[in-house]
Amino acid sequence: MDQEAFFRKLVDFTAAVHQVKHELTKDLPLGSVTPVQYGILEYIAVHQPVTLSEISDCQHMSMPNTSRELKKLTEKNLCEKSIAAEDQRKQYIRLSPEGQRMMDDIFRRIHSRFEERIRTVPEEGLKAIDRAMDVLRAQLFDTSYAKK
Amino acid sequence: MDQEAFFRKLVDFTAAVHQVKHELTKDLPLGSVTPVQYGILEYIAVHQPVTLSEISDCQHMSMPNTSRELKKLTEKNLCEKSIAAEDQRKQYIRLSPEGQRMMDDIFRRIHSRFEERIRTVPEEGLKAIDRAMDVLRAQLFDTSYAKK
């Protein structure tokens, strides 16, 4: 297999994924939530409860900046902090009821755009996509790779 | 097929792609080039020659901001503008020799990290990955979809 072409294909592929993700998530009703803050909310929504350090690691932001943005989100009543019982330094962060409603709504919108996108794909094709994602997750986009 | 689970899987998948892309592209020698500027350079590198409007569309930035950032890149001697012969309003934008060297170097680094990543994958697996990318490109991440 031609290494060069294969690499090029990967570059194209990731660009396409990024592009489609953008189409699925643009113009969402974010209110006063900034892009970085939305990224945090999405991360919390999927992984809650999370700690501040986890957000910091996974969103690639420094602790001070993470703390600041999270404070803003808390002030907007979109998420809540609670001190961990077993380690008083840690905080478990979750969406507030309001934050949960917001993210539920947003995910519904994204989901609906996604369905629009795959509407014409037959059941057979969906299965193929499913398998393809499995293959790539296992071989190429294994995020447990080289976790230092 | 369970719609809900399928959608969730897509969300996970795009997050993983994003994560791996980050790992492959972090800590590159960008010098004085900002993230947004790097995005532009990468786009030019892959698609050159391009016009300002194309960059604006594909990088999702306004024309004024694109113009500003491109001016900075030109001042850094990383890209060049030349007026199109057939339409004097348009500019064809390319990497300068220096910009080309920079991007070649960067792509080499990314490529090398990528090879490190797939080092242990057998030929058979690479072919499977290749096919999987084809499937997803065709069915799911078809960027020609709904071009307004």
Place this chain on the structure above:
DNA sequence: CTCTTTCCTTATCATTTGATAACAAAAGGG
């Protein structure tokens, strides 16, 4: 030859974001 549209520019402003220093409190290890 006008009028409109396309493509691009310059200027300006507020906001967001990233980086750093300095600090504090809990946990863990000897």
Place this chain on the structure above:
DNA sequence: CCCTTTTGTTATCAAATGATAAGGAAAGAG
């Protein structure tokens, strides 16, 4: 009981980014 590490905070600053107004010059349409 120290000492170090982990976890998080506050404050501050500069830079990057996004948004908008205003304009100019070429192309295209009538």
